[in-house]
Amino acid sequence: MSAADPNISPLRAQIRQLDDAAINRIAAGEVVERPASAVKELVENSIDAGARRIDITVAEGGKRLIRVEDDGCGISRSDLPLALSRHATSKIDGSDLLNIHTFGFRGEALPSLGAVGRLRITSRIAGEDAFEVDVAGGRMTSVRPAAGRPGTVVELRDLFYATPARLKFMRTERAELQAVSDVIKRLAMAEPYLRISLTDATETPRILFSVEPHSGPPLEALSRRLRAVLGRDFAENALAIDAEREGLHMTGFAALPTYSRGSAVQQFMFVNGRPVKDKMLIGALRGAYMDFLSRDRHPAAVLFIDCDPQLVDVNVHPAKSEVRFRDPAVARGLIVSGLRHALAGAGHRASTTVAGETLGAFRKPPETPRVYQMDRRPLAGFSAPPQAGFSSTDQTFETPSARSSDLPGTPDQEHLPLGAARAQVHANYIIAQTEDGMVIVDQHAAHERLVYEKLKRQMGENGVASQALLVPEIVELGLDAQRLLDVSDELAAMGLGIEPFGPGAIAVRETPAILGNVNAEALIRDILDELQDIGDSTTLKSRLDAILSRVACHGSIRSGRQMRGEEMNALLREMEATPHSGQCNHGRPTYVELKLTDIERLFGRR
Structure with missing residues (x-):
């Protein structure tokens, strides 16, 4: 030196x-x-x-x-x-x-x-x-x-x-x-x-x-432009967004959770028509889908936020790619609430690409040329059953994995979105018939989502129970302590009670009871890191939701349980009435819908 x-x-x-x-x-x-x-x-x-x-x-x-x-x-x-x-x-x-x-x-x-x-x-x-x-x-x-x-x-x-x-x-x-x-x-x-x-x-x-230029109202013109730029799949699986809060107006399109991506390549944000790559806005988009996607999946959305230019500063970056809102919390809240409202309005809907991927799996080319039944030679030691009556004394069958004998006749339910249950396959998949096709439901994944939504609704109505610590835990945070104290009311609503404890420190007096024994200091620091990064924190809520998801998983219908016809139909009806039931707690689809034309195409009828 x-x-x-x-x-x-x-x-x-x-x-x-x-x-x-x-x-x-x-x-x-x-x-x-x-x-x-x-x-x-x-x-x-x-x-x-x-x-x-x-x-x-x-x-x-x-x-x-x-x-x-x-x-x-x-x-x-x-x-x-x-x-x-x-x-x-x-x-x-x-x-x-x-x-x-x-x-x-x-x-x-x-x-x-x-x-x-x-x-x-x-x-x-x-x-x-x-x-x-x-x-x-x-x-x-x-x-x-x-x-x-x-x-x-x-x-x-x-x-x-x-x-x-x-x-x-x-x-x-x-x-x-x-x-x-x-x-x-x-x-x-x-x-x-x-x-x-x-x-x-x-x-x-x-x-x-x-x-080419498009015509018509702005949202309609935007929809046609997105179809041309992002493709038909996005356009068919995106929800129209139109929300407003405190002088900020958000429009655009956001895709269903089951149309998620492996990276953030289909996330586009615009402020007063200007394309921006703003960390706060992207964080809000991620937060809106937090309850529907696993950490390795990313939502797809094209969102426009319009406001009085006085409410946003675009002169904060030489390339004008970042903006600064006068009240960032309003912008973030608009994105989260607007998207969640739209997703709730989609009900049980799942993306059309789920069916496409299913059909694609069926259509994988075989390793050897296809041989139809009429072209096959009889296997050694096997005799074909008689042509009439299909009764052969030396023919044995395994126990069937599909059950349909106890299903009531419910033709009137076929007009409903998820149709009428017709069978249960492998004690886990419900086969339902609709007016123009069929639906295959994963009974465990579907019921897990239904239980999860019910638990969240109960927590929202009754609040989060807290447990008092016998000895308050003191966490030294220095100058960052005030940032955490500024959101103490929001944390208290989720069962985390904190208060100042001298300069630069806080005392943790209560933690959410549902979390059990928790490392309070680690939780506090994770929340603080998120506050510093995007100006808001979803760490505590995500942990609470993770517990509820785990409870829902253990409290839902297990794979392997045989269900009666009325139980299967009741599950289908509840799915139709419950928002977000089209995907499980991890963002995977709970059902696949195949149209009759698709099924006929699989068998070469079209």
């Missing part, structure tokens, strides 16, 4: 004013991280210009070429040089940085791109001539006449040629192209009335993404 630091001069360092080129390159490092960042900034500028058509072309993942053409309002000849000046913008006047109604507002994107690449802007205002200007490495040419249609064309070539060190951190061409595609898809979801396309300019150009 006694050696001198080679980066610190023994002489007093002189303060210098950096030149504009260096300033722009530094700013570009914050705004333009990779080609996808440049595409995002340019497309957002086109949207702000009122464009209804935007065509994006990239080459080598955007490292060699990015070209964005729009039919927006255009830039006048006199404004072209100003557009390439730092902090010059037409979108705000600088008097109120909270009253933001556009994607861009800083005036940094174009000069930053011109500082690290070769940039050309060609623009034409309707009724006037077109003009263009070039800038390379921060050096701008004079404005000159050009040919062009109304709107603006921005060409960015050789990105980061002026900062070669940044090129070393670029990923493969394929990875950069995927990042560009992801950006375009997010912006396409944000603007369903916009035509947008993405082309890869290889030797044989190929269109990677293209959507």
